[in-house]
Amino acid sequence: MTQQRHNWAVRIITETLVGLVPGAAETDTKVIVERPHIAPCGGRDTWSGSPSGVAERIAAALYGVGGQSPLEAAEAAKRARDLGGEVAALMAAEAALKAAPWYPSRAGDLxxxxxxxxxxxxxxxxxxxxVEADDAHPGELQLRLLHHTAKDDTLAGCFAPAETPDEPLYQLWFEAGAHLLTIVRNGRVVHDGRYA
Structure with missing residues (x-):
């Protein structure tokens, strides 16, 4: 569902941006965002990209990064030499995590x-x-692997870190992606990645 919403949003935003110029086609349209400097320096800071590239960024900020984890999205932007896209993917993911109604995680969350x-x-x-109290670090939380269905035990448990992070779900959120997570608190699903 998240991927469908994401794709739908990219298509609509792209068509809207291209439609700003009567008779334009996406292949010959470029979006330019600029910020003029205040006198006496003059000049401008600019960013330019394709309408679909802008649409991807907007959809990612609104609906998450489609079927990618924030780490995958940042790595894809890095390969494309899009520093702004790389930073935007990571910042949008952190903002989405901190804006989640269930954030921060609590002891007992599954x-x-x-x-x-x-x-x-x-x-x-x-x-x-x-999510449980970390006996080695009073007042902090950690993840502990309860169960896995991997045929190879070496694939499981990598998110139960030896060192306790400030937010135990941080690494899972960034590396696996919100779209793959289901979070249960007090017997109720508070985050369903398929629809979140």
Whole structure:
């Protein structure tokens, strides 16, 4: 559902941007965003890109990064030499995490992450973690792996870190992606990645 919303939004935003210039086609349209400098320096700071590139950024900010984790989106932008896109993907993900109505996580929260089968031959599998107090660091929380369905034990449990982060779900949110997470608090689903 998130991917469909994302794709739908990209298409609508792209068509709207191209439609700003009567008779224009997407292939010959460029979006320029500029900020003039205040006198006496003059000059301008500018950014330019394709309408679909702008639409991707807007849709990612509104609906998350489609079927990609923030880390994957940032790496894709880095490969495309789009520093702004790389930073935007990471900042939008952090903002989305902190704006979630269930944030911050609490002791007792259950977090399930689903992984699709990969082209490298790995079967689909899931992991379930619990957020709990960290005995080694009083007042802090950590993730502990409860169960997994991976055929290979080495694939499971990588998000139960040895060092406690400020937010135990931070690494999961960025590396796996919100679209793959289901978070349960007090027996109720508070985040369903398919629809969040």
């Amino acid at each position: 977090v399930h992450v689903h992984y699709d089968a990969t082209t490298a031959g790995s079967d689909a599998f899931g992991e379930t973690y619990v």
